[in-house]
Amino acid sequence: MIAKVKRTIQKYEMLQSGDRVILAVSGGPDSVVMAQILYLLKDDLGISLHIAHLNHRFRGKEAEEDARFVERLAQSLNLDYTSGSKNVPDFIDSRGLSAEEGARIVRYQFLNHVAKTVGAEKIALGHNANDQAETVMLHFLRGTGLRGLGGMKPTRGKIIRPLLEIKRREIESYCEENRLEYRIDSTNREFIYRRNKIRHQLLPTLEGYNPRIIHTLNRMAEVVRAESDYLIRDTDKSFKKIVSVKDEGLIEIGVHDFLSAHKALQRRLIRKCFARLTGSRKDLDFGHIERTRLLILKGGTGKRVDLPGNVSVVKSYDQAIFKKRGQKTEPIWYHTKVHIPGATTIFETGRELTAEVIPIEDLGEEYRNASENEAYMDMGKIELPLYARPRCHGDLFRPLGAPGRKKVKDYFIDRKVPLSKRKDSLILLDQKGIIWIAGFCIDDRVKIDDETREVLYIREPAIQPQGNLC
Known part of the structure; x- marks a missing residue:
């Protein structure tokens, strides 16, 4: 298994000699195995390690015991250790977020802060192949395009996922064979979370139709990511050709060039314009995209579509103008x-x-x-x-x-x-x-x-x- 993890690291060029790596360790089997294997590979890879753990305050004393366990693990490996604590329940209540989304935001904020503080180039997360399959199914059930079906990327900026090609049963076997202790998060069995339903109900059912469903979903995600990356590059080229960014709150698309683009590219250009104005694709769904596309294709001058994120799209003769509602567009004055x-x-x-x-x-x-x-x-x-x-x-x-x-x-x-x-x-x-x-x-x-x-x-x-x- 150590060799398999090393092959994944090399396949996706996750690490370079001299990198300082933050290990995000929750105390569960995945993160414990990741810490152990990267510890064994650190000299071979020429990297240094730093363990980080965040108490989300969801589980009271149980979460405090997790933190003490991870501290002992860091001491046993003679690795530097940073712990943090954040009242995530209060955070999600104040912002109207789901527990999963709020925890993810806080966790990444914490990990990036630790990386910046200690000068780390990479942050290693313990997601495995089963997590990837669950993510793909989660996106599928919500409704998604290629981006969602591609699941989690092995690398994204500072983030790396060395265990992404390792199945959960392999991790559990490694723990048993090497007598590794780990913590169990009791909320992983609670069916109030959709991911847990997928993990404990849907995927086991699908294994009755395809015993290799985890492998199949991971293989599909890898194929889709490659094709999505190709389309992203193609979209970027078209964006530079037919889209004009006037300022931070105003973007124009040339209608004639847009008409000549394939329908799939049209949708991607709309998403990219929206993301350029808002900083994300959050809340933009297929219905919004199609209404915008039809406005550009068939709408008359002066017609508009309102999108989430305070964005409006207005048709103006041979231009479609994306702008933030309330954005002042008066010309700069000069005489x-x-x-x-x-x-x-x-x-x-x-x-x-x-x-x-x-x-x-x-x-x-x-x-x-x-x-x-x-x-x-x-x-x-x-x-x-x-x-x-x-x-x-x-x-x-x-x-x-x-x-x-x-x-x-x-x-x-x-x-x-x-x-x-x-x-x-x-x-x-x-x-x-x-x-x-x-x-x-x-x-x-x-x-x-x-x-x-x-x-x-x-x-x-x-x-x-x-x-x-x-």
Whole structure:
């Protein structure tokens, strides 16, 4: 069994020579065997060990006896030892958590604190193959995707699980053969916990259909984890391609690229956007994902779906916007004088404008094919100085070629410009009003005509194309 544990450590590259490892020891057979085997392997692996034990205060004197037992075990192995105590019942009551979830949160907080205090690189947990099978079934019964069917990962950050390929009966046999003492948690027999029902009722029943059910579930979990990891990498590539993270509270998905993605990838992108905003996938279920997916695929502009975690998804023309409800999305304010000629940097946003004055005889016909990030205007019709600022409520201008003036807001609506891009719009003004909406259109008042003698040429190198010059 020692060789089997070593193979698992090497297979998943759990440890490196020189690592200091926290052993999470509850006193049960799994953690006791893990401590004993890693103690026997420590010189071979070139690692040092530190035992940590947390009293969750669920079982009164029984839990106190567990702590004393683990302290004696650490002394017998001549290993450093840290103990802690936390009133988990009060913790879960104050936060409305289940006993299992609350205990897990507190336990990981404690173990990470110990690791940081002693400078440990890894935290070893005693989960075995039966625990893995139970976890997979637990996720299956709750309803899950590939992530849940993959069960517990052998390694995750600092966490390692050296016994994950060892069955419980192997651990119990090792204890008996080596006369190892251990503690029994009386709550492991209480059927108020779903995991205990799976352990003592469901899996024994399934063994009547498949005597190797523990092995089968573990093998399936390993296969699923590998395929899930592949899909995660594929999702990350697609996320970088079609998703734009504007700030901590605003994310956009390009609808056209989303439509071309496979349905499975669409769902993963939605989960990733949600997790990016909230920090987790907690409370996001299949129904939420499907409603969001259908909004992006078929919803009209202005339609929205509210998700857990105070997140809303709003359809805006060719964009789907994920945002925290109540998130302020007003543009950063600036009012910057534009140098003519020369370069002007808007320090608040990092944007830059360059301007020059060109005699009409040197212009040629290139202005007729101006790109979205440049403008050619009649210098004689402009009243200096010029200023750049964001769009303001009530802004009016006369689009090039239009019969009259209209609100900039209405111009954007007519052009089906997404809300987030409207927020980022840059307005260039002279002393009479707007002369250019960067990336979109000049004002008809400053157009070039037969009387033009000098042309003001302005461009914004960093702007993203939004439309054609009117």
